[in-house]
Amino acid sequence: MKLAGTPLRRIMLQLDVWFFERNRQSSKVWWLKR
């Protein structure tokens, strides 16, 4: 199936959907990083 662009990007996007649902970064974290 044609997904997104090249093979590695396709794999990474698919892995992202399966495993890497990232939690929301809090605003506190955003401010602390700056």
Added chain:
Amino acid sequence: MNNKKPIDEKTGFDLSDEFSRFDQRNEIYCRSEWDPEIQSKKATEFFDGHYMPKARARKADGFGQRDYALRNATWHVTNVLRDLRRESDDRKEGFFDTFTAHEEGWPEPYVFESEADATKNLRRAAKTMGAGMLGVCVYDERWMYSARFSEKTKESKPLDILEDLPRVIVIGEPMDLGLTATVPSALSGSATGLGYTHDTVVLLTLTQYIRNLGYRAVASMNDSALAIPLAVQAGFGEVGRHSLLITEEYGPRLRLGKIFTDMPLVISEPKRFGVKEFCDICQRCSSACPPKAITRGAPSREAYSVSNLNGVKKWTTWAEKCFRFWAGQNSDCSICIRVCPYNRDFSKWGNRFG
């Protein structure tokens, strides 16, 4: 009007005979100004909250005073330019009306060696000004609003774009990834505000540059035309399940602007890189959407209300559910943008392979 065009084969747009141009008055933000079904105390408070005295800061993470302080500051420049002729001439520029040209350009057009040369020069200028993306498409009346919205009368008024400007330059300004990751919060609205502000500055500067070269150019942001189909035709990317534009470079985090011009330029080729096929199987935005405003089904021609485009086969968002939710939380929602897998940070080498 001929609803089908040869470019549809490249973009994948599927228009039926029922298609009709969209009246901006039916857009959900405009409806919040005249339609009792959409108007609410919370919607009013949401709009008023973009000014500090009515920001309703609270202790919750992301909704404190400094979060609103930043969010509202990022809108400031856009607001100033938007309101220059708002009271006097019923022009909300950048949103309901095109931007006014405040300076005259050069009387004779600069002669470039070729269209390719002109395009290269324009791209270089746009990059210098801070544009994230630039593409060019042919003027397409299908995506022009049938009318624009008058804030004063709450009625429709005719467009002021001249139809003899044959090309549209589309500009894309990326939204900050870190700020978007704090969605839902008032702070995350800073990504939107900054996107608009950068967009406004680049649009006005580039438009003046084109006029100074001796060509005609009109700067437009959310007004006058649907930006997403024009961006797709200008080679930015494809439309995703959340009805937003997805680009290879910035995923769905992009604010769009357009310049209508007669400058001779090379027309960009639409780009398809598998978004449709990916969104077919990925349900992340529709699963994450709290009011379930994003469809889980296949693309269809179903329009939920007057705020949806008629006769186009696509994933359609339930605008009323979407707007009610974000007005209710007193800040932009953008959860669908945050959870989209295309948000991978492609500036990192590990994500850029291939």
